[in-house]
Amino acid sequence: MSGRRRVLRWAIPLAVVPVLVLLAYGFRTDPREIPSPLLGKPASPFALTTFDGKAISLASLRGQVVVVNFWASWCIPACYDEAPSLERAWQAYRDRGVVLIGVNIQDKDEPARRFLTQFGHTFPNAPDPSGRVSVDYGVYGVPETFFIDRKGQVRFKQVGSVTDEIMKQHVEKLLKEPA
């Protein structure tokens, strides 16, 4: 067998190795898990009108820890699962410099209000009829929850339902940071 032949005999199976490495990497990543480019960046300002007709803007909340939750009444079961945790977190932290804002997206007025009544939500909730706020936050599904620190930077994004533990973990961490 000539030297060239011997090289070819090894080179062809070896050429498969990079392909296998690429596949091994590709199949281990979750295609639905899209990293947010917003982490560590200033949160986009927004001004909305709540379902109660009150104006709410991010700019007016500087210095506080802000949690923005994007939801929809048709988002079953994730938004329904997390709803009690949101209200519990609001009750626990509202007097400690934390503001929780619900942003209702891709929804209709009546079912959205029914959702709020069903869970007895007392934190500010506002519709985003043009979708501008949800695009500003790079939202691609509901529910998504953003944790914004006292300096106005997005620090964490939860895709899918939040739990009591997730709320506590991130809110407590951001509360410890100086303004």
Added chain:
Amino acid sequence: MSRPLTVVALLVIAALAAAAPLAAAPVNENTVHEVAAQLRCVVCQSLSVADSPSETAHQMKAIIRERLAAGESPEQVKAYFVDKYGLWILLAPPRQGFNLLVWVVPFAGLAAGLVLVLVLARRWSRRAAAAPDLARPDAAMRERIQREMAEREP
């Protein structure tokens, strides 16, 4: 309808008519479509904003139109979406860095395949051309074969 109401209604209609051309700023719908076709509809993953009938895509199109109307270039509008969603929002990955692989590898693979086929085809045709010389015995060989076969026969 009472007369004052009619007058008010007419005035409102006139005001709306006057405002309409202002509201519809000169945004080229083709440009809107062009940008929308390059962006991924965020709720449907494999459709472009231009192709998706979803409400989200509709809102994204409105945002594209609004930004173009405000004087942004198509590139700036795309950059805004990339800023918020990451490169994932673009249906075609930009031709730079690691993403270049996606653009280069298929063509490199095709070229390598073509070269391989050419080399092999040439080698096979050379072997095929050489083979008949061995297979077809010349006159001397044929005579020897016949003689030897005759010798073996009883």
